[in-house]
Amino acid sequence: MLTSEDRDELQRQTQAWSDRLARFGLRLNIEKNEYLTTDEHEFGTIKINGTGLLRAATFKYLGSIVSSDGNLSLMKSPHASRPCA
Helix, strand or coil, X not given: CCCXXXXXXXXXXXXXXXXXXXXXCCCCCHHHCEECCCCCCCCXXXXXXXXXXXXXXXXXXXXEEXXXXXXXXXXXXXXXXXXXX
């Protein structure tokens, strides 16, 4: 996960990550990566080697869901409702 408060900085970080992987014969799977912004008026996209990433409406991370409107909610765990044995 990469984070930034500035889209241009996130663009630089993302491209640097892809370039670093390429140095070791690896590649970033662009189809499986997305980006999320909380700025509804943000134009453009984050690109890797000229290919734009999809913009996500929500992002799941460590049991939480962050949405593009800035809301944060907890995911329900299937284990939480089970009684302890």
